[in-house]
Amino acid sequence: MALDTYAVRRNIIAFLIVLVALIFLVKLFLIQVVSSDYTPAATNNVVRRITQYPARGLIYDRDGELLVYNQAAYDIMVNPRHLQAFDTTELCNLLNIEKQYLSQKLQAAKAYSRYKPSVVLKLVSAETYARLQEQMYQFPGFFVQPRTVRKYKYSSAAHLLGYVGEVSDKLVDTSSYYKSGDYVGVSGMEKSYEPVLRGEKGVKIYLVDVHNRIKGSYQDGQYDKEAQVGTNIVSSIDMDLQRYGEKLMKNKIGSIVAIEPSSGEILAMVSSPGYDPALLVGRPRSKNYQKLKNDTLKPLFNRGLMARYPPGSTFKVINALIGRQEEVVFPSTTYSCHGGFYSGNFHMGCHNHPSPVDFIESIQVSCNTYYANVFKRIMQDDQFASISQAFTNWKGYLESFGFGHKLNVDLPNEVSGFLPGVDYYNRYYGKDRWGYLNVISLAIGQGELGITPLQMANMTSAVANRGYYYTPHVVREVKGEQRIDARFREKNQIMIDSTYFEEVIRGMELAVNGPPGSGSTARTARLDSITVCGKTGTAQNPHGKDHSIFIAFAPKEDPQIALAVYFENGGFGATWAAPAAKLMIEKYLTGSISVQWWEDYVVEANLIKHRKEEDETQD
Amino acid sequence: MKRRINVWTNIDWLTVVLYLILVFLGWINIYSAVYNEEHQSIFDFTQRYGKQMIWIVAAFVIAIFIMIIDSNFYSFFAYFLHFVILFLLIFVTLFGTEIHGSRAWLEFGNVRFQPAEFAKITTALALARYLSSQNVSLKSFRTYLWVATIVLLPATIILLQNDAGSALVFFAFVLVLYRQGLSFGVLLFGFYVIALFVLALVLEKLFVIFGTIGLALIVLWILNKRFKYVMVSALILAGSGGLFYGIDHFFHLNVPMYFIILGALVFSSIFYLIMAYWYKIPKVALLLLLLFGSIGLTYSVDHVFNNFLGSHQQKRINQLLGLSSDPLGAGYNVNQSKIAIGSGQLTGKGFLNGTQTKYNFVPEQSTDFIFCTIGEEWGFIGSFVLIGLFIALMLRLLFLAERQRSTFSRIYGYGVLSVLFFHFVINIGMTIGLVPVIGIPLPFISYGGSSLWAFTIMLFIFIRLDVSRLKVLR
């Protein structure tokens, strides 16, 4: 055995081995046991949460006809990490987009995240997708996410049905449900029934490999959540009636609101001009929306819910009822009318009609003098110490009819309308420095009143019901739920006895059905087979020709439909609104039109042309 | 016949058992690393785990065969075997199959064979044979020259095959030399060269040349203890530096500063040599040789790095030296490797439940990064056990080497230990981000026939030598 002077070095080598092992173990202890950074990083690597978008609930009309359903559409997505060189020209041609748009989107996607996918092009059609799919292998990094878009059976009722759009940033910030890029109901029923229609998004959690390929479900899918399909709803709209109303309103500006008095269900709500709901779907939406928004005739504006008009002579029905309830006028009360109402220097004109008239005749012939007197009596009623008190009492009746506040329908963007109060006149004339003559135009529905067509139709419905109404609504059934919202099942009582309603209704019956020469103002609304009760109105319009207004319900004894019709710049109520109301009633109750001439008369009229000419001369 | 019975009874079974455990752990972790639903059987020969099993069985046959061969065979044929391997290395460098950018493979039909793995064995044998011969001691320059020839020749050829990882393994033999009495001066010189190597990459050339000049002046002072010499040398250098700079400035030559200083140094050196001869100052010539050698080395390292290394090697070295930190670039793999290991936490995710390795977030998960699977699925406890097994094996080999009577056997034992240790340090170190990513396998664990067979042969030759330790008198 050779002499070994370096034997001690084995200890140093042993020490070195143990030292390295200890360094490794300390490092391993630090990253495996001490640090908590690596487990989330690992999860982040392999776990992908993929949102499952549910199909939106369908919308049916009151007869069970499918109005709104879903159609497949596809979002073109990109995952920047997997992008490779590709033929941009070909992709742009397939998708029908500009090269500049594509490069802009790709840059934005890279800036957002190299690992997370971004949308390149939203909601391409099934046809485009079919073309693209065959070529998809040429474009690594691109993929397609299926979505749905709304599809409409008819190009009608856009304001009622509403549309679906992308969520706003504000909603994303405030809601825990919506994520950027989700879709949400923006208007109409789509908005007011959003929580019902949208369903619940689900999530599937997958494990992916380094190339983002799905390798299986995470934890056998125990944390997955199935998407809940949206609930279907049945609208109260009668689509045939709605479409007929839109046909009548073609080339006119105005609105028709029809309600079933016994339930408060809205049968039709026409706002003209309207638009085709299909315009606000899919990719062309923003372009079309801008176009509609810039249209001077405001097709996006739902006049039935949002336009405020003075009610004109239709308001005499209300003053008649209040006068009877306050016992300042009786069935036998008569007034003579010789060209109008005179008080000192004040004069309010009336049209030519038989004189004198009693209570029922006053509605039949729509006498201004009679209602100036009735209103004077209401305001000067002895039981009140001042006109302020009398006025406030009078206003209380109006509010019970649903004027001056939102009815709380199940549609968004409803307006309150406007009823002047004592304060309004105190401010204008000075406190207690005004008398009945200052407000007498309210007797015949002119002046400072702002009432929406919906409020007017609702009031008519209350008259048809002889003293109560149900809050109007457009949805009669949410599938899977026993009853609709409680607020639509609750009777709203008017503070007027039902006997007084019978007297006023008799007047409305005669206004439509009085014999020729009797002075009946609404004979253009008469139907042979159905007893229509109605009242004309003509609202003064500072901007142009008067608005033609008519309210009506039918049949008299068992009212099925109550409606308010507005033709802007249509002149007298009897000219356009009354025949249109008649046609609507006949269409709804019989399903056909007996005198075709009347339909042609209304449909063929073009009141927009006239208005446009006026606009031009004003300019 | 008597001898053969001795073989089986005198085997160091502890080493064999440690070997078997490591090979088995390797196999099941390869199974887990590349597990897929379609090929669930661990005996599926189309998959890596099936193939690894074939290689394991073959390795056992080889091991038994080695035990049967006479112990004198290895020292007797050490040089011959080394020559054969060197020949094969040259052969594959010229005519071999290229895989992953390394021309290092011999292909026989479906079987690939990497001579570099076996070069470690023959190098260990040849080195043991040479150092154990009479009249050889690590005190003569001639010995160092021979040692360098035995070790660096295969390493250089492997480097030419573009397999830097396997070439670096030959540095491991420094440990053998150290045990055999490598002098402190040589060791220091070795570290100096390595330090220069690294500094040449990290620092500007100009700083390096100033640094080496400064060091040379310090050494001059240590050798002679005469501060005067240092002052005079510095003044001569400063003077000639100023002269050269003036000439450059006056004639608008625009020579880089580095070469101005180099020129001044060469110019000054003539004075130094004359003065050293005149005043009989010792070792100045040697010092100047060292100085110019250092400058030459740093210059060529810089040149080689920028002109000869592949960009991925440059990146890895830059990554290690902290010259670049790009998480998606060269550091990406290490980061993913640490995520896999770190997410195993204390007890691991369980067998086959690892996600990072199975879904390819970790590169080379069955070969170089097999430790990630162990860390991820078996946690810190599993890592601890594996490292413990390696430590046990290495310390056992150290013990076995030291009990050899034959110098050849002991040196060979240290050779086995050194190579094993080097692989252990580099492989596990790189997966946890402590050393640069150098693609060498974890012994007995990583997938691959060449690697498993080479380590098996290496280990069992030593076990065979150990069996016969008492018979040898030399």
Ligand SMILES: [Zn+2]
């Ligand atoms: Zn009159």
